[in-house]
Amino acid sequence: MGADHAGARPRLATIWLDGCSGCHMSLLDMDERLIEVLARADLVYGALVDTKEFPEGVDVTLVEGAVSSQDDLRKIRQVRERTKVLVALGDCAVTSNVPGMRNPIGARAVLERAYLENATVNPKIPDQVVPALLAESLPVHAWVPVDVFVTGCPPSADRIFEVVSSLLEGRSAPAGQEQRFG
Amino acid sequence: MTPGEDDAPVVPAAGRAPGSAGRVRRHTDPLVPEGPVRVSANVCQAAGCMSMGSDRLFADLKEDVVASGATDVAVRRVGCLGLCSAGPLVEVPEQGRLFEKVGAAGGTSLAELLGSLTGEAPGGREVADDPFFARQVKVVLERSGKVDPEDVEDYVASGGYEALAKAVTMMSPDEVTDEVVRSGLRGRGGAGYPTGLKWRTVAKAPGEGGKYVVCNADEGDPGAFMDRSVLESCPQQVLEGMAIAAYAVGASRGYVYARAEYPLAVKRLQSAIRQAEASGHLGRDILGTRFELHIEVRIGAGAFVCGEETALLASIQGGRGTPRPRPPYPASAGLWGCPTLINNVETFANVPSVISRGSGYLAGTGTERSKGTKVFALTGAVVRTGLIEVPMGLRLRDIVFDIGGGLAPGRRFKAVQTGGPSGGCIPEDLLDMSVDYETLSQAGSIMGSGGMIVMDDTSCMVDVARYFMDFCREESCGKCLPCRVGTQQMYRLLDRMCHGTATMAQLEELEGLAGMVRATSLCGLGQGAPNPVFSTLRYFRDEYLAHVQDHRCPAGVCPMDGTPGAPVPPEGALMAGTGAASTGGAR
């Protein structure tokens, strides 16, 4: 793990699927340790950098959010292909969490409530621009293999730092003390 | 259940001359000539034949005999004659002939039967050499098809209640128990626990508050109807066994817990109890001794789990039929906390012969560790289906091909399922195995209560595993987590296989889950629920692989239509959560 080519710095990415961005906020909560991380790795994709296309050859990707739409699904498949170590970051990525709360009632009911029953003008379920919902919102590993699971809503900054720094050093992620859902 | 509805006397049908040919008090009563009987027509009045119209046949035949003017022909009501696939059945024991499908299309006509009864040329076919009957040894079914199930006098006339008389007048309770221990009799309800040891435990338990005997007649395995047939054919034999057991363990109250789905068995049982009380074989001062036993029938209400003994006790006490952890075992703390002996119908039905003929009689039949006989309900893809009783240790092949007559032309044998939802499927390679407790268990199945379902190449074993898991999922009582949720999860995985959407990882998952549910469930239902999965995986893994890797069902049974859980929903449209992509690709 870590750098493939001698001397090259490990490439780190983050991606945000169906989540509230809380996990990214917790990532930022690493505060000054962010500098430490970025001193050891290149951040090649994510909400914090201005890259349009998810690049090839990423060493570690942190995934926030559940897979809820066709857009999410397309993204996560691409990310998986281009990433060595895929980290499901936070409860939405690990269990589908809050996005998954629609599963018992079904996507159709949710769409109707949002776009028909509650609409004041022009009630219509959109079929353009907004990505199509999947029938169920599912955790990342329901679609692609995941290497590391980091629970929490959100996971603590300490835990994220611990996991990221180990992975960047080519070690496996340590077992989380007090790691829990919620 | 409306006990008593047949007790009302009916006026003999017009044209009948009761004085000459015999007396018929009620439409369900036999026709008995006043003079000597030359031949009798024993008409099967068990549920199988009755559902094919043997009750009407019985009434019609009586009228026809009366009308024919014959005065030496009896028409009798008997229990199961065994060969259910050829019902309605009539046997003429004096001639050793069996008449099949009487009154049905392609069978014996009523006129033909009547001609045979009154004329000199016997029709039907010879019973003696028929392989269906020739390989059988009847202990439990000794009187089945021979005595009137609704007449205690008929039972007594055939030697019934001699064992009870011997026990209560000539033997001490301990001697009775010792005899049962020596006979090697083991529980016929499934697990095969030594019956004598169980009796001894209950006998030794302190019972200041009284003790109970309970007959488990909650025959729940799908494809099994042994107990029903025994109760419909000779309920007195079961009551006699219970009475002997009660005497041995010191109980004075008893219950028979029977399925609501068996109204005829319940009716005959209730009538048998009333008659036995009236004839001094139950109730107070049995056979002139100070021994007393009061038996009540409790009717189940449709819950498979109540066959588990602690659940059965909870149900008898009016509660939800949920099992509880053992110990304490019912033998020390059962009904209302009192020592309680629980045996199943067939076990009790074995007891009278053990006492009357001595333990050696049973011990002389069967294998080293599985003594005596076993009753099976042989069904499925064999030519002849019905109720059979065979000595333990008979080869499975003999049962399927000799007794059952093999498979229909053009069909290929695939498996025999024994033991119901806790049992397994035995493949062709093992057809020469001996049918006994140990060998079945080594083969990954169980003896169970006696269901034996033959499957041919039109059955898919993954589908069969799914069927049993569906059964267990619906019948789980819901008390313990592994059974309640584990059966649902295993069903989901099997369902995906049947739809062609499962992965190899899920096949592994299924095996892991099956092991966990077996090891951690509270009672036998949960612990046994994975067995059909294990046994089909053991012998028919190629079928699983065909479903999972090639998305193909070799038997052509499974839909293999890509639902549920089609991995990728169609592009473009918003998914509505309707069917197609209900769950994710990898799960």
Add this chain to the structure above:
Amino acid sequence: MAPTTAAARQAPSDDKRWRQVDVRMRRLGYRPDGLIEVLHTTQEVFGYLDDDALRYVGESLGVPPSTVYGVATFYSHFSLKPQGRHTCVVCTGTACYINGAGQLLEEVGRRLGVAPGGTTADGRISVLKARCLGACSMAPAVVVDGEVHGKVRPDALMAVLGTL
């Protein structure tokens, strides 16, 4: 022995059928452990178990309402809803299953629009499935209004149901 804790009470209505329930309870000595027996009788008399019946039986036997409800819903034989005028019971025992009981249920479901346990919207037919009727030699077996039909094919079953 469990103590006798309850006794006769005022029936929920002056419907004469309550007497049969009362007789059953009296014979059982109003013992709480007679609950299932009494529920059997009540269902035989009224066809199903409604709230009034459950409450009355519970009060009479000294069994808490939640326990009565727990028992009545545990056993599949008990019905808390009125049944259709006709019943169609499809056996799903092993022998029937491998001989096509599933197709029978599918056909009935498709043609009548009812799942097992349900009743047609017009209250005409209730469709039930039985664990095993023990009529394995006639597999697949269906019981329509008490009459057993053996070796039934979907079309034949629909024809029988059509005559009801």
Add this chain to the structure above:
Amino acid sequence: MSEVRTLVIDGHDVAATADQTVLSAARENGIHIPTLCHLQGLSDIGACRLCMVELEGSPRLVASCVTRVEEGMRVTTVSERLNAYRRRVVEMFFLERNHVCAVCVANGSCELQGAARDLGLDHFELAPLHPEVAVDATHERFVLDQNRCILCSRCVRVCAEVEGAHTWDIQGRGADARLVSDLGTPWGSSTTCTSCGKCVQVCPTGALFEKGRSVAEPKARRPYLPYLVDHSRA
């Protein structure tokens, strides 16, 4: 006073009275065995299967909450196999209903969540069952959210055994099993409920909670019912 038994739990010599369970003997000696349906002061039912342990010489696992100590017993409470089974038990509890820790009143004090944490359960392999279940908020002070119920029946037992009201029971069976008040009628219209709140106190998850409590508001953990005379020491 019962006779004393000596046994070995995880290599430690332990003395207990004959009427004690393996679980209580273990806990008395500081050995932790995870539980969910057990609650000191209530009868034990052995339903959650989390407290299963290995006994030397027995191929079968036993639930320690319903297994009496015996002389010379050798008990193992932690092993790879037990941990794997326990993780699977907790996983199946999570997937049976709709547990979303992030929005649960019990977040941080939930025993199911705690068990997952203690066992290092960090994701689920099996599929969620996603049943559609009800929330009953008809009671003046309390709410029942079936989405979070694990059917441990602690509420049923405390209501029947301690309060004597027997407002709760379990209806249906298997996958259809649900906690139920009275005749399946709304909790708020219960004729038996005394509004004592014991059921809410003993609920291990957020299935029963007080109205007005917000997500993750800390609530006192109650490992036992302090007002009960503890006969069993269980």
